[in-house]
Amino acid sequence: MNPLHVDLNKATPMERVRYLMARLREPVYGCPWDQKQTHQTILPFTLEEAYEVADAILKGDTQHLREELGDLMFQVVFYAQMAEEAGEFTWDEVLNGLENKLVRRHPHVFPEGTLQSRITPGTLVSDEQIKGTWEKIKAREKGELASVLDEVAIGLAPLQRSQKLQKSAAKIGFDWPSALEVVDKLQEETLELHDAITHGNIEHIADELGDMLFVLTNLARHFKLDAETLMLKANAKFERRFRYMEQWLLHNGLIAGETSLEQMEEGWREAKRQGL
Numbered sequence: 624m625n626p627l628h629v630d631l632n633k634a635t636p637m638e639r640v641r642y643l644m645a646r647l648r649e650p651v652y653g654c655p656w657d658q659k660q661t662h663q664t665i666l667p668f669t670l671e672e673a674y675e676v677a678d679a680i681l682k683g684d685t686q687h688l689r690e691e692l693g694d695l696m697f698q699v700v701f702y703a704q705m706a707e708e709a710g711e712f713t714w715d716e717v718l719n720g721l722e723n724k725l726v727r728r729h730p731h732v733f734p735e736g737t738l739q740s741r742i743t744p745g746t747l748v749s750d751e752q753i754k755g756t757w758e759k760i761k762a763r764e765k766g767e768l769a770s771v772l773d774e775v776a777i778g779l780a781p782l783q784r785s786q787k788l789q790k791s792a793a794k795i796g797f798d799w800p801s802a803l804e805v806v807d808k809l810q811e812e813t814l815e816l817h818d819a820i821t822h823g824n825i826e827h828i829a830d831e832l833g834d835m836l837f838v839l840t841n842l843a844r845h846f847k848l849d850a851e852t853l854m855l856k857a858n859a860k861f862e863r864r865f866r867y868m869e870q871w872l873l874h875n876g877l878i879a880g881e882t883s884l885e886q887m888e889e890g891w892r893e894a895k896r897q898g899l
Contacts, residue, residue, distance in 0.1 A: 644704045669698040782850040785840040802845040809838045867894035
């Protein structure tokens with residue numbers, strides 16, 4: 624159904640948003656910026672909105688989260704509108720595909736493969752069984768792969784893709800047995816980076832830094848920690864301490880950037896003592 628044909632007096636919130644998006648993309652009366660966008664041009668905005676959702680969650684800011692979820696949803700509506708215009712797929716196909724996939728991948732909730740079906744009360748399913756079934760169904764959907772790594776999407780954030788590549792490799796036994804062995808590998812990479820810096824070869828330095836980051840994401844994976852979330856939290860912690868340091872300097876009659884490194888470090892240590 625053309626979203627422009629909806630009765631706005633009876634429309635649901637989603638129908639109104641789809642109407643809004645179609646109006647923005649109208650050839651004559653729409654927004655010139657929105658009219659010229661493509662899947663490729665709005666991709667950076669989609670990634671940015673996803674990270675802003677993550678930022679709101681980590682800060683525990685539910686009001687901001689509500690706004691950011693709306694912004695992220697708008698990105699989905701934007702993609703679907705462009706696809707409909709190009710005759711690629713429709714909004715209903717997106718939603719129907721989502722419903723069918725989730726029902727199919729949750730046989731422990733929808734035993735007959737329909738949205739209406741229910742399990743017998745008291746049926747117990749472990750997390751391991753759920754995960755195993757999910758992976759098997761997902762593998763069947765994707766069909767024959769030339770490599771186990773083919774299941775990892777190219778467009779993922781680098782840290783996230785690093786962990787998923789490692790996870791896929793681990794499925795066929797290509798993995799360090801323990802986290803301590805990953806730490807040993809990290810020490811090896813540290814020595815190689817030290818050597819690269821000593822020789823001053825920037826390409827070698829970049830290569831070794833990449834290896835270190837890859838090993839660090841692997842270490843996080845061994846502890847079932849998400850590298851992207853760890854990085855977001857580390858960034859937030861740095862920002863909290865740095866802002867505290869700036870205010871601490873001002874309180875002591877000093878200005879950041881016009882003081883010694885030792886004085887700034889003193890403010891930084893104070894931020895740590897405050898538990899920031």
